[in-house]
Amino acid sequence: MKHILVIDDAATVRLYHRNILEGAGYQVDEAINGIEALEKVLVQPYDLFIVDVNMPKLDGYGFLREFRSQKDVLQSPAIMVSTESGTNDRTLGYVAGANLYLTKPVKPNELLSYVRLLIGDLA
Amino acid sequence: MNNLLEQFLSEGRDFLQGIAEKLMQLENNPNSTPLMTELFRFVHTLKGNSGLFDFPEMTRVLHASEDLMDAVRNGRVNYSQELADQLLEAMDFVGILMDEIEVTEKIGTKHAIPAAELAKALRALLGNPESETAVIEDISPKNNAVISWADLPSLKLPESIAEKLYRYAIDGDAVFWLEYKPESDSFFKGEDPFFLMRQVRDTLWRKVVFNNVAQTLEEMDAYSCQLAFQLLTIAPEEELDDLLRYVPDETKRIEIPALAFVKPQGNEDDHPIDVEFINNALILLDVGDFDALTHAINTMLELSASELWSSSALRWVLRLIESEPDNKIAQQALLESLQTLIAPDWSEIAQTIPSTNTTTNSSTSVNSQVPDDSLLLGFHEVMNTQREILSLSPHLSGAWSEGRLKAVAATLLGCYRAVNHDYESETDAALQLALAENSPAPLLALLESSLADISKLSETPKLEQAELVAESAVQDANFGRRAEDVTAVAGRRSEDATAVTPNKTLKVDQEKVDRLMNLIGEMVVAKNALPYLANRAETVFGVRELAREIKSQYAVINRVAEEMQDTIMQVRMMPVSFIFQRFPRMVRDISRKLGKEVELVLEGESTEADKNIVEALSDPLIHIVRNSLDHGLESPEIRRTAGKNAMGKLLIRASQESDRVLIEIIDDGKGIDPDVIKNKAYEKGLIDEATLERISDQDAVNLVFAAGFSTADVISDLSGRGVGMDVVRSAVEKVNGTVGIESVVGKGTRLYLSLPLSMAVTNVIIIESDGQIFGVPMDLVVETVRVKRSQIRTIKQKQTTVLRGRIVPLLSLNDLLARNVEPLTNEDDEFATLIVRVHGEHVGILVDNFRETVDIILKPMTGILGGMSGYSGAALLGDGSVLIVLNPRELI
Numbered sequence A: 001m002k003h004i005l006v007i008d009d010a011a012t013v014r015l016y017h018r019n020i021l022e023g024a025g026y027q028v029d030e031a032i033n034g035i036e037a038l039e040k041v042l043v044q045p046y047d048l049f050i051v052d053v054n055m056p057k058l059d060g061y062g063f064l065r066e067f068r069s070q071k072d073v074l075q076s077p078a079i080m081v082s083t084e085s086g087t088n089d090r091t092l093g094y095v096a097g098a099n100l101y102l103t104k105p106v107k108p109n110e111l112l113s114y115v116r117l118l119i120g121d122l123a
Numbered sequence B: 001m002n003n004l005l006e007q008f009l010s011e012g013r014d015f016l017q018g019i020a021e022k023l024m025q026l027e028n029n030p031n032s033t034p035l036m037t038e039l040f041r042f043v044h045t046l047k048g049n050s051g052l053f054d055f056p057e058m059t060r061v062l063h064a065s066e067d068l069m070d071a072v073r074n075g076r077v078n079y080s081q082e083l084a085d086q087l088l089e090a091m092d093f094v095g096i097l098m099d100e101i102e103v104t105e106k107i108g109t110k111h112a113i114p115a116a117e118l119a120k121a122l123r124a125l126l127g128n129p130e131s132e133t134a135v136i137e138d139i140s141p142k143n144n145a146v147i148s149w150a151d152l153p154s155l156k157l158p159e160s161i162a163e164k165l166y167r168y169a170i171d172g173d174a175v176f177w178l179e180y181k182p183e184s185d186s187f188f189k190g191e192d193p194f195f196l197m198r199q200v201r202d203t204l205w206r207k208v209v210f211n212n213v214a215q216t217l218e219e220m221d222a223y224s225c226q227l228a229f230q231l232l233t234i235a236p237e238e239e240l241d242d243l244l245r246y247v248p249d250e251t252k253r254i255e256i257p258a259l260a261f262v263k264p265q266g267n268e269d270d271h272p273i274d275v276e277f278i279n280n281a282l283i284l285l286d287v288g289d290f291d292a293l294t295h296a297i298n299t300m301l302e303l304s305a306s307e308l309w310s311s312s313a314l315r316w317v318l319r320l321i322e323s324e325p326d327n328k329i330a331q332q333a334l335l336e337s338l339q340t341l342i343a344p345d346w347s348e349i350a351q352t353i354p355s356t357n358t359t360t361n362s363s364t365s366v367n368s369q370v371p372d373d374s375l376l377l378g379f380h381e382v383m384n385t386q387r388e389i390l391s392l393s394p395h396l397s398g399a400w401s402e403g404r405l406k407a408v409a410a411t412l413l414g415c416y417r418a419v420n421h422d423y424e425s426e427t428d429a430a431l432q433l434a435l436a437e438n439s440p441a442p443l444l445a446l447l448e449s450s451l452a453d454i455s456k457l458s459e460t461p462k463l464e465q466a467e468l469v470a471e472s473a474v475q476d477a478n479f480g481r482r483a484e485d486v487t488a489v490a491g492r493r494s495e496d497a498t499a500v501t502p503n504k505t506l507k508v509d510q511e512k513v514d515r516l517m518n519l520i521g522e523m524v525v526a527k528n529a530l531p532y533l534a535n536r537a538e539t540v541f542g543v544r545e546l547a548r549e550i551k552s553q554y555a556v557i558n559r560v561a562e563e564m565q566d567t568i569m570q571v572r573m574m575p576v577s578f579i580f581q582r583f584p585r586m587v588r589d590i591s592r593k594l595g596k597e598v599e600l601v602l603e604g605e606s607t608e609a610d611k612n613i614v615e616a617l618s619d620p621l622i623h624i625v626r627n628s629l630d631h632g633l634e635s636p637e638i639r640r641t642a643g644k645n646a647m648g649k650l651l652i653r654a655s656q657e658s659d660r661v662l663i664e665i666i667d668d669g670k671g672i673d674p675d676v677i678k679n680k681a682y683e684k685g686l687i688d689e690a691t692l693e694r695i696s697d698q699d700a701v702n703l704v705f706a707a708g709f710s711t712a713d714v715i716s717d718l719s720g721r722g723v724g725m726d727v728v729r730s731a732v733e734k735v736n737g738t739v740g741i742e743s744v745v746g747k748g749t750r751l752y753l754s755l756p757l758s759m760a761v762t763n764v765i766i767i768e769s770d771g772q773i774f775g776v777p778m779d780l781v782v783e784t785v786r787v788k789r790s791q792i793r794t795i796k797q798k799q800t801t802v803l804r805g806r807i808v809p810l811l812s813l814n815d816l817l818a819r820n821v822e823p824l825t826n827e828d829d830e831f832a833t834l835i836v837r838v839h840g841e842h843v844g845i846l847v848d849n850f851r852e853t854v855d856i857i858l859k860p861m862t863g864i865l866g867g868m869s870g871y872s873g874a875a876l877l878g879d880g881s882v883l884i885v886l887n888p889r890e891l892i
Helices: A011-023 A034-041 A060-068 A087-096 A108-119 B003-028 B033-050 B056-073 B081-104 B109-126 B159-170 B193-198 B237-243 B275-287 B290-303 B309-323 B328-340 B346-350 B358-367 B373-390 B402-418 B424-437 B441-457 B462-500 B510-539 B544-572 B583-594 B611-632 B636-641 B674-683 B689-694 B697-705 B725-734 B863-867
Strands: A003-007 A027-031 A048-052 A078-082 A100-103 B175-180 B203-210 B227-233 B251-256 B573-575 B598-603 B608-610 B648-657 B660-667 B738-744 B748-756 B761-769 B772-777 B781-788 B793-795 B798-803 B806-812 B830-838 B841-847 B849-857 B871-876 B882-886
Touching: A003 A011, A003 A034, A011 A027, A011 A108, A011 B003, A011 B033, A027 A034, A034 A048, A034 A060, A048 A060, A048 A108, A060 A078, A060 A087, A060 B402, A078 A087, A078 A108, A087 A100, A087 B290, A087 B373, A100 A108, A100 B373, A108 B373, A108 B402, B003 B033, B003 B081, B003 B583, B033 B056, B056 B081, B056 B109, B056 B290, B081 B109, B109 B290, B159 B175, B159 B203, B159 B309, B175 B193, B175 B237, B193 B227, B275 B290, B275 B328, B290 B309, B309 B328, B373 B402, B373 B441, B402 B424, B402 B441, B424 B441, B510 B544, B510 B849, B510 B871, B544 B573, B573 B611, B583 B598, B583 B611, B608 B611, B608 B748, B611 B648, B611 B660, B611 B725, B611 B748, B674 B689, B674 B697, B697 B725, B697 B738, B725 B738, B761 B830, B761 B841, B761 B882, B772 B849, B781 B798, B781 B841, B798 B841, B806 B830, B830 B849, B849 B871, B849 B882
Parallel strands: A003 A027, A003 A048, A048 A078, A078 A100, B598 B648, B772 B882, B806 B841
Antiparallel strands: B175 B227, B175 B251, B203 B227, B573 B608, B648 B660, B660 B748, B738 B748, B761 B772, B761 B849, B781 B830, B793 B798, B798 B806, B830 B841, B871 B882
16 A cells, blocks of 8 residues: 655645545545654655645745655655746755656646656556 | 535635734734735635636636735735735635535636636736746757648637647647548448447547538438548557558548647637737747746736637647747747737648657657556656756755655656566666765666667567557456455545544534434433333332332433533534634724724633524624724724823623623723613603603613614614614523623723523423413523412502512413413412513513423424414423423513
8 A cells, every 4th residue: 555645734735635646545644734744754654745835834845855865764756736837946846856846736637647657556 | 515625615714714814913013024924825825725626716816816915925015004905805705705615616607707806906916027037948959840731620629628639749649630421321331430430449529510511401311321420539540540441431530730729719809919918928938938928828817708719829828838838939929819819820830840849759659558648648757857857957956865866766666667667676776876976877877778768668569569458458357356455445544544643623514513412402301201211110010129220220321411411512612712703804994994993802712602602692792893883982083082092992801600601892982871872762762751750871771772772873884784782682682691781971881791601401490371381491580489469469550569679560471371361379379470580670470380490402493383482492301291481581
C-alpha cells in the first residue's frame, strides 16, 4: 500500500486530493502546514508528497527545503501544487526540491497519472 | 450534496468570517504586515478552493479580491476604508452565493452580472498593475514539417471538444478525421455501417449526416444508404486500417494538425477588443513575458462574457501559450484576429509555423507499447521536468543536497517502473555516483540514455510488441481482483487515517442530534413505564419479588437515561459567541451609516446555552442592538455638549446565573424618558388617562414592550421596521425567557434577557380540571395555594383574592377553556389555586386539584393544533397517556 502525504492548509483541497487518491487505492495522510508535515515525515516514510505552496507557519518551499536536507529519511518524489503558474514559481519549487509542479486546480485524471508515474505503479 | 462540496461550504464560511474579522482588526491597525499576509492567505485559499468547482462567478470575484489583497500586501496599493468596504461587499456576495449553492448546488445565472461588476470595482481599486519582471525563455529552433492543409474538412466543433482534440494533437497523438460514405446498397451486403463506426475506439466527436440533400421526400429510397459518418478519433493508425480494411474505398482519412482545432467561436456580435489591450498583449508576447500576458488575458476574460467570440479567442491564446509557448506566430495571429473578429487562416500561416516539437514525436512512437496513453504523455513530461531540475544552473540551484538527488532518482525510478522498464540497478548506480560527486551529472546521463533506449525499444519488431500487449491483457484480467483488494484495504485505511490525524471536533448535522434527542426523550418516557409495571406486578398479579426486581432494574436504566440526556444536552450547547461574532461588523456598519461613534465591548462570549436558545436569541439581540444604536446612543456632537465622551459605549455581556443565561445590552446613551413613553402610550391608546396619572416611571419604561409601541417618529430602516420591542419580548418568551429594561435619563439604558440554559426537558406540574389532566410549566408557577371560598372577593366584576397583602386576580381554568363547569373544592370548601407569573404579574388559576410534578420532553403541537396558542405542546407520560401542556401566557 503506497502512502501519500497531502500537505495543504485548505481542508477542501485536502479532501479533494484524498477523494481522488483513496479512490485509486492509495493510503492518504494529511498535514495542514509545513511544520505539521515535517513532524509527520520524520517519524514515518511516505512514498509521495503533494505539497501546496502558500501555507501558514511554514510554506511549501520551506517544507521541501527542510525535508530535502534531512538525512536518513526516505526521499520520495514531491508534487508541488500551486495556483501560481509563473516560470519563477516553478523554478523556485524545483530548487526547493519538488519533482513536479502542477497548477491548481489539478484534474483528477491528470493528478492520478502523475501520481502513478512518480510512485512507479504499473498502468 | 457530496462531501467535498459540504467541506467547501463549511470551510468557506469560516474563511469569510475570518476575512471579516481580519478586516476589522486591520481597521485599528492598518499597517500590520502579519494581518495583511493572513488576510491575503484567507482570500487566496478561498479562491483556490472555489476553483475546484465550476463556480465561475465566485471564482471571478475572489480572484479580483486576491489580486487586490496581493497588491495591498506588496504595498502597491494603500489600504483604505473604501477598499475594506469593497472587500466586505465582495465577501458578502460570496456568502450569498454559498447560501445558494447550499440549497441548489449551483449558482443562478442572475449572479453573473453582479459578479462581473464586483470584480470590476475591485480591479478599479487596483489601478494599473505594473507588469512583472520579464522572463525571456530560451527558444530553440524546431524542425519545420510540411502539413497538407489542402483537403482539411471545415470543422465546426464545440470549443471544449476542440480544446481536447487540440491537446491530443499537441501532445503527439495523431488525431484523424474519418469520413465513411457507405455504398448505397450496403444494407444488402451484410454491412452494418453504424456498428462499424461504433467500433472505432477513442472517438472524441462523431456525426451522422444525410448524404443526399437534393433528394425530395418522394424520391427517397428508404432501403438505400444515403448516410455519411464523420468522426474524429485518436485511435492508432494501424487499428483504423485494420478495422476499415473491407471498406477502403468508402472511407477517407486525414490527419488533422493541432492548429486546425484552434478556432475561436461564439457570439460574433461583439465589439472588437480595445486596441490598447491588443497592442500591449503583442508587446508582452514579443518580449516573451508569458506571466504578464497570461495575467492580462485572464483579467480581460474575467471582465467579458464567456460566450463572446473574443473570449473564445483569448482562451485559445492561453492554450497556445500553455501548450506551444514557442509558437509565437500562431499566438500573434490569434491576438491580431481580435481586432477583426475573423479567425486566422492557419493554412497560410502554417507554412511559417514550426511543427510540434521533437519530444512529442517520440511519445507517439512509444504509445503503441503501453495501454495507458495519458501515462505515457505524463512520462515524457515528468522526464523533461527532471531534466530541467538536474540542469538548473548552479547559481539558482545552490548546493545539491542529498535529499534532492535522492528524490530525483526516486522520481526517475518510479517513471521507469510505471512504463514497465527495469532500470533499478542503473538508477541506483547513477545515484551513488551523483552522491559521491555531489553532482547531478550522472543522473542526467542516465536520463538521456534511458530516454534513447525507450524510444529505440518502441521500434523493435512486432513480435516483442505482441508480447507486451499480451502482458497488458493479463494485467487487465487481474484488474478485477485488484479492485477488490483496493476496496478491502480502503476500509482499513480510513481507520488508519483517523488514528493518525485525530479530529478534535466533529461536525454533525443538527438533524442527527435532534433525532438522537428525540429518541432519548422516547426512552425516558419508555423507562417511566417501568414503575407502573412494577406496580401492576404487585397489585394485579401479586408477585412482589418480581416487582422489586423491576424496580431495581429501573433504577439502573434511569441512571443511564439521565446520563444520556445530560450528555446530549452538552452536545447541543453552543457558546453565545456564535451570535456575538456578527456584532462588531454590524455595529461598525450601522454606526457609520448613522454618523455615530461607538465602541463595542463584548463580554462572556464563551457562555454556553442550548443551540435552540442561542439561535432564538439572534434576532431579538440584533433588534435590541439596532435600537440602542438608533435611539439610545447620541451623535458625537450631542454627546459632547452633554459633557460625555464623543465615543459612545455599547456593552453586550453574557453570563450564567444558576440554570439561566443572562444577556445584558448596556449603552451609555440618552436613556428612556418615562414621560415621553407615557404620553406616547396614551396617544396610542395603550393606557387610559387614569393610568397615565399614576403609572410609575419603571412601569412606564416597561411600556416599550407593549404590542404596537414604537417611539421612533420616523420609522428608519434600522430599527423600527414597523415593529417594536414587543417582538423582542414575544421571541424571548417563546423560549421561556424573560426580558427587562432599566433606564436612567441621560445616563443610559440596560436591557437584560434571562433565558433557560436548555429547553429540552420541561418540568411541569400536573393539575386536574373537569376530569382531565393538564401540565403547566413550573418556571411560570409561583406557588400553589388553597383559597377558601369566603376569601374570594369580587372587584370590578372580577374574582380576586388578597394573598400576602397583594390583590391577585382569579380565573377558573374551566372558564379559560370554555367549559361551563364550576371548579371543585375540597372538604374544607377551598379552591386549589395555582399562582402563575404572567407578564410580570401574579394571576391565580382555579383548578380542581394538584398532582405531582414531572420532567417531560415537550413536543410542540403540529398541524392545525399548532395554531392553538393556548397550548404549548404535548408530552407522553410514563403510563403512555398524553399530557397536554398549557401556555398560561396566551391563555390568560
